[in-house]
Amino acid sequence: MHFSLNISSFLKFGIMLLLVTCQFSTMAKSNDELALLNFELKPVACIAEYIGQECEMVISVKWQTSSPDDLCLMQSDTKLKCWQQQDSVNERLVINLQQSTDFSLIRNEDKKILVSKRVTINFINKYRRRLKPQWSIF
Amino acid sequence: MTLFRRFFILCCAIFLTLFVGSPRAATLESSKQPQLASVSQWNFGLALGFGKQQNIILGQSDLNIYLVPTVSYYGQKWFFDNGTLGYSFIEKPKYALSVVTEINPFSAQYYDYHPLNVFLFDSSVSNDFSDAEASQDYSDIVNDVDAGVVLPSQPLDSRDDEQQKIETNLELTKPQWSIDLGLQHNWFISNRYSIISKIFTDVSNVHNGKRADINFSYRYQLRGDNTFLANWQFNFQFGLSMLSRQTTQYFYGIDERHIHLQSYQYRTDSAINKTVRMSLRKPITNKLNMILYWKKEFLDDTIAHSPRVTSAESNTYFMGLLYAF
Structure with missing residues (x-):
């Protein structure tokens, strides 16, 4: 159970990281265009x-x-x-x-x-x- | 009146017009830019002065030139410019393509009264035009050894009586007028440089010859405040004229039209003549221009060696005043 919570937290963290990365990537691209x-x-x-x-x-x-x-x-x-x-x-x-x-x-x-x-x-x-x-x- | 006196009087007249009597009116655009023509307007001009056109044809005298009328008309598409009628079906900033027709210029050398010579009035033209208008009698000339006129392939000292009789009766038929139709391409490289290419064919079925011309032109206009030097317009042209064998044979050859004996005939080849032209033009008033013109034509060997031709080169010059009406 504890392990599954950890997995859930890890997934949430991963998704958040992905979103933030995408946002930075988009901002960088708009600077280029x-x-x-x-x-x-x-x-x-x-x-x-x-x-x-x-x-x-x-x-x-x-x-x-x-x-x-x-x-x-x-x-x-x-x-x-x-x-x-x-x-x-x-x-x-x-x-x-x-x-x-x-x-x-x-x-x-x-x-x-x-x-x-x-x-x-x-x-x-x-x-x-x-x-x-x-x-x-x- | 001697040539020198004529030249002296003309120079005096030009000098007086330039420095004494000429009002310094603003020049018209047509005077400033003679390469332009007002659309839908006839342009007439008359040049008065002195010049000479050397005639290379045996038995024809040089043409003294005192009056040169000019006439042109440019419509939106049609144009007539001193003997050439044309229709421009394409006209762009850099080039123009036109269908053109004109009287073949080579026959003009054989006639004092030819449509093309209408533009060159010679007050001293003799009245010897009584030869049924179509033939040229060379009987005296061909027998004149001192004149150096020898028909080809036949030494003078080997002529027998029969041949002499043929020679004595030899009459070189004058070429007839013919109408040429063709295409003209004007390439306006810049304000100073242009190239005109033309290709013609005889459509009057007189000789069925063809000719092609290419002419390079350079134009320069002096600027500045100096009254005398300003606005001189200098034009230099270099041209090549390519003539088909039919054309050269008809105008410069000797063949069955003249004599049946083959050894007396002269067969020409296709030819390339080279021409250099230079002109100076100085607007004096809005309608009056001073003109100096010089042209030299170098004939191809196949023409120059013809017994009908007396010189390998032809010179033309004219100096005078041009009045634009």
Whole structure:
């Protein structure tokens, strides 16, 4: 009987230990998983006068994360700007576009994409690029 | 008027326009960026100056150039640019793909009055265009030993009377105009660099030849505050033109069309011509530009060795003022 009580106590202790371990494990994992609390990128459209015109514009980037980390803003596959150990940023950046492009905020450590936004370029076709070389009549 | 005097007067006119009489108005976008065309708008221009286009065809004289009209129209998809009609079915920031048609440029060398020569007004064109518009009589030329014109495979001193009679009566038919249809790919590498590739076939069933062109272009514009140096636009082009055997034979060969005796015929092969072009353009006012242009074409041996061709190279130059209406 005494032995069985001991076993019961042992089981209870084991279950409690397991629960506590699981809780610690969960907490540790949540520290690893960075949560993006806010992301803004403005404006998301540019107007060009002809197809092929490079659109130079100033964008406003604002983001906030659950904890400080190394993050980068990507323009397609190119790093536009990186920040070290920051959990919030509000900046203005100059960008150049020739076609609609995806901008992504990634975690630098594992290149995980936290969020992605597309900046579109609209052509009003006021002009066209000449398709024949200059003075090709000779 | 001698060439030197013409050149001197033109230089004086350009100098006066540049430094004395030119209002420093803000340049139009079209002047600043000649590589652009306003959509759905005809663009007319007229260049006045002096230039020369060397003609490589035997019996044809060089073309003096005094007036160069230019005309172009760019719609959303259609375009007409100085003799080329096209439809762009794909146009992206980095490239464009178009169906294009134009009059084959090689026949223009044989005619003073050719649709392509409409763009080059020569005030000194002679009125010798009376040869039933289709044939070129070389009877005097082929017998002129001093001129060095010898039909291939037949030494002059071994000609008998019958052969001489054939030579004397030899008439080299002028090529007819032909219409080419093809595809054009424009690769806009950057603002400065671009490559144009074209492939054409004769759709008028005149010679059934094909040709392909590839042209690399580099553009540079000087910036700065200096009134004279600012806004000079420099353009350098290097091109290769590949011609099928049917094309070279039709335009530069001698065959059954001209003479039946095979030993007098000249058979060509496919050819690759190389071209270098350079141009300088200086906006003077919002409508007036100063233009300097130079082109050199290096002909493939199979063309250069043709008895119908007098030179292995062809030079073209022009300097003047371009007014955009």
